[in-house]
Amino acid sequence: MEEINITAKMQFFFHPFSTDPEVQIAIFVVFLVMYLTSLIGNAAITVIVQVNHCLHTPMYFFLANLAVLEIFYTSSIAPLALANLLSMGKTPVSIPGCGTQMFFFVFLGGADCVLLAIMAYDRFIAICYPLRYTLIMSWSLCVELMVGSLMLGFLLSLPLTILIFHLPFCNNNEIYHFYCDMPAVMRLACADTRVHRTALYIISFIVLSVPLSLISVSYSFILAAILRIRSTEGRHRAFSTCSSHITVVLLQYGCTSFIYLSPSSRYSPEMGQMVSVVYTFITPILNPLIYSMRNKELKDALRKALRRF
Known part of the structure; x- marks a missing residue:
């Protein structure tokens, strides 16, 4: 009962990156610039796809939804992280807030x-079955796949969050991170977390390995189809539609696998912080840049939009 009362009243604090206020302000400025850049870039992709009828295809539908996800994804982390940087780690967060x-x-x-796995499937159909693409990738299927990705994310997130926050938290309330990451929060629990760590590992393995396997299979067929294309221009066009997606996949899955699939004995709070910066701040910036630089139709639409201003 005493542990429950302590947990209910507890507030968490995030460990500052540095004890030097000037360093903290410098990191704040960098994080703020990255956050605003990611918001502007992903919002630009969303608006451009929405207003250009020539981009109303399944590929750009998924790309626009990815941009929207990135906006909310980074916004779930950035505001509290920025406030914590300004306050030198003195911004509290309640148990429900965390x-x-x-x-x-x-x-x-x-x-x-x-x-990302759905987008790989879309490219697989477009390159391997181009004549049946519009028939297979109907708008109803696209919407169902998008809703399905949200439902899977919800069903994976809810039980994990409930499981972790049923742990008792006692005296140590400093999270060695800049947001409420699962491994960092579990380290503060004053109870045996072996079951929780195992559950986190299993769910993380499913979330990362199953989509990545589907992506790998899709691109195996895509590569075989591209190699059968005789013209150099045709091969280049087919590859350019996939290279940007492959780059994003490598960034996203590489960083998250490092954090959530590494053995808990090798988990380093310092390394966790640094790697997390990549997929919470840097990747949401790179996604719109990578897609806009590697995609001719998107670049043309962006140029037209800039000319209007």
């Missing part, structure tokens, strides 16, 4: 991983 942040981070991150 749980809410964790839920949305896992929910949106899981949906993001599933959506």
